[in-house]
Amino acid sequence: MDKKQQFNIIYQEHYPKVFRLCKGYFQGDTALADDASQEVFIKIWEKLDTFRKEANISTWIYRIAVNTCLLHLRKKKSKKEFNTDSFPIIPSENYSEEKDVQLKKMYDCIQKLDETGKIIILMILEGFDYEKISDVTGIKEESLRVRIHRIKKNLTQCVQQ
Numbered sequence: 207m208d209k210k211q212q213f214n215i216i217y218q219e220h221y222p223k224v225f226r227l228c229k230g231y232f233q234g235d236t237a238l239a240d241d242a243s244q245e246v247f248i249k250i251w252e253k254l255d256t257f258r259k260e261a262n263i264s265t266w267i268y269r270i271a272v273n274t275c276l277l278h279l280r281k282k283k284s285k286k287e288f289n290t291d292s293f294p295i296i297p298s299e300n301y302s303e304e305k306d307v308q309l310k311k312m313y314d315c316i317q318k319l320d321e322t323g324k325i326i327i328l329m330i331l332e333g334f335d336y337e338k339i340s341d342v343t344g345i346k347e348e349s350l351r352v353r354i355h356r357i358k359k360n361l362t363q364c365v366q367q
Contacts, residue, residue: 213251220264221247223332224271231262232329233313246271265341268334272325272342274356308365315364323357330354 224246228256249270257266316327322343329339336347336354345353 246274
């Protein structure tokens with residue numbers, strides 16, 4: 207299998223997960239999430255030949271995605287952003303203002319977590335198992351279980367406020 211075919215398979219399989227991870231980092235902003243996701247896959251294409259098959263490829267991709275999102279957030283803090291909050295939102299047919307408010311609140315609560323907490327909860331939301339989360343974060347599985355319990359408890363309290 208050549209590099210292009212390998213990349214296409216990786217892209218098809220992992221793009222939705224990477225996009226959702228980025229969306230979590232950018233508080234639901236799909237435009238920023240899309241930009242960051244594209245950048246992740248550009249990096250994957252550039253570094254695909256250097257991937258050592260010692261680790262799981264999804265762990266490698268997830269690490270690139272996390273680092274890319276964090277880099278975007280650092281750049282965003284150093285630049286003045288154009289605020290589009292004042293523009294009206296045109297609702298779609300299945301738009302629910304209540305659901306939108308709940309999602310916004312959840313993203314706001316996730317943003318209050320430390321970086322490791324964000325990575326953990328976003329991976330949990332993606333359905334990753336503890337072993338994979340442990341590989342990405344470097345936290346032992348036993349400690350991870352306790353940390354996840356605390357994060358979920360804190361997020362529940364935050365969302366209910």
